[in-house]
Amino acid sequence: MTDAVQTPHPTIAPRPGVLSIAPYVGGESKAPGANRVIKLSSNENPLGPSPRAIEAFKAAADKLPLYPDGGATGLRRTIAEVKGLDAGHIVCGAGSDELISLLCYAYAGPGDEVLYSQHGFLMYKISALAAGATPVSAPETNLTTDVDAMIAAMTERTRLVFIANPNNPTGTMLNRAKLERLADALPPKALLVLDGAYAEYVRDPDYEAGERLVEARDNVVMTRTFSKIYGLAALRLGWAYAPGHVADVLNRVRGPFNVNIPAAMAGEAAMRDVDYTDHCAVQNEVWRDWLAKKLGEAGAPCTVSNANFVLAEFGEQGPKCAPAADAFLKAGGLIVRRMEGYGLPAHLRITIGDEAACRAVADAVARFMAA
Numbered sequence: 047m048t049d050a051v052q053t054p055h056p057t058i059a060p061r062p063g064v065l066s067i068a069p070y071v072g073g074e075s076k077a078p079g080a081n082r083v084i085k086l087s088s089n090e091n092p093l094g095p096s097p098r099a100i101e102a103f104k105a106a107a108d109k110l111p112l113y114p115d116g117g118a119t120g121l122r123r124t125i126a127e128v129k130g131l132d133a134g135h136i137v138c139g140a141g142s143d144e145l146i147s148l149l150c151y152a153y154a155g156p157g158d159e160v161l162y163s164q165h166g167f168l169m170y171k172i173s174a175l176a177a178g179a180t181p182v183s184a185p186e187t188n189l190t191t192d193v194d195a196m197i198a199a200m201t202e203r204t205r206l207v208f209i210a211n212p213n214n215p216t217g218t219m220l221n222r223a224k225l226e227r228l229a230d231a232l233p234p235k236a237l238l239v240l241d242g243a244y245a246e247y248v249r250d251p252d253y254e255a256g257e258r259l260v261e262a263r264d265n266v267v268m269t270r271t272f273s274k275i276y277g278l279a280a281l282r283l284g285w286a287y288a289p290g291h292v293a294d295v296l297n298r299v300r301g302p303f304n305v306n307i308p309a310a311m312a313g314e315a316a317m318r319d320v321d322y323t324d325h326c327a328v329q330n331e332v333w334r335d336w337l338a339k340k341l342g343e344a345g346a347p348c349t350v351s352n353a354n355f356v357l358a359e360f361g362e363q364g365p366k367c368a369p370a371a372d373a374f375l376k377a378g379g380l381i382v383r384r385m386e387g388y389g390l391p392a393h394l395r396i397t398i399g400d401e402a403a404c405r406a407v408a409d410a411v412a413r414f415m416a417a
């Protein structure tokens with residue numbers, strides 16, 4: 047089996063832009079030679095999904111011969127009920143990645159621009175290129191989305207503006223007032239997409255994932271995922287909350303059965319288990335803040351993270367650089383994420399694992415820095 051990059055065919059070519067995509071590389075999961083492996087490279091929930099979601103997934107085995115409900119009606123109703131939203135404005139997808147990509151296909155094409163911040167989530171660029179649109183990135187300030195720089199980068203060709211809030215991989219966030227300023231500045235043909243993949247982890251009282259903005263305006267969309275705090279990354283499940291005209295467009299372009307039955311059943315159960323979700327958020331906050339402090343004390347300072355990972359700075363070169371730290375951690379079975387793909391070669395992104403994982407990372411980084 048080979049998945050190496052191939053040389054382009056002389057006559058059969060995809061649409062312009064497609065071959066300039068650098069394929070997304072997911073977090074590694076192997077550490078050759080290590081006798082135990084702790085994967086902290088993909089921001090998965092170390093506590094796993096709610097036990098009720100696992101039960102629901104098992105119950106879905108009886109339904110394998112059946113096509114799913116194409117409208118994911120039960121799941122949309124559950125999300126609406128638990129979150130206090132209008133089910134008619136929810137569209138579900140096979141991961142929020144699918145919704146990001148559908149938004150690009152539906153709203154941006156050749157000659158159009160898709161805007162995101164300098165260290166924004168990589169799928170925005172990939173999906174923009176796949177749709178034939180032009181990706182545009184605006185500089186950040188202190189590894190945080192800079193609203194003025196984003197506004198300065200908007201043109202009459204801007205069709206989509208993506209903000210991951212909090213952002214992956216920086217962990218930083220924009221408050222409600224800043225989001226409103228951004229929404230106020232949108233050119234007439236542009237949609238603002240607030241990607242709340244990590245929304246459930248945020249504790250800042252000035253934070254809004256986007257629900258109220260979506261309800262108050264006709265040019266703001268919010269996307270969410272079941273892959274992070276709900277612990278269901280394997281099932282590929284996400285949802286968007288959108289103005290009616292955008293929900294209608296997404297429903298036209300999505301696959302007719304894009305959400306499978308096991309995902310929908312597990313997602314409903316996970317969404318209803320609010321106590322479990324809260325428990326995961328509290329655990330994450332405790333260990334995230336503990337780990338950030340320990341890494342800072344060891345000489346690898348972290349941004350203030352609002353998500354389930356920290357972004358630690360090691361340096362680009364020299365004996366204590368990020369690649370050397372990564373190699374040291376990997377030798378001990380700790381798999382974290384290198385950040386060259388995000389233009390952050392001096393940093394490593396480390397998912398907040400359980401207590402044992404956080405202690406193991408803190409201990410390893412302290413030993414590495416002291417050696």
Ligand SMILES: Cc1ncc(COP(=O)(O)O)c(C=O)c1O
Binds near residue numbers: 142144284
């Ligand atoms: C900011 C952000 N948005 C979206 C996603 C995609 O999540 P999903 O698993 O729902 O496709 C991720 C996953 O890492 C993410 O970090």
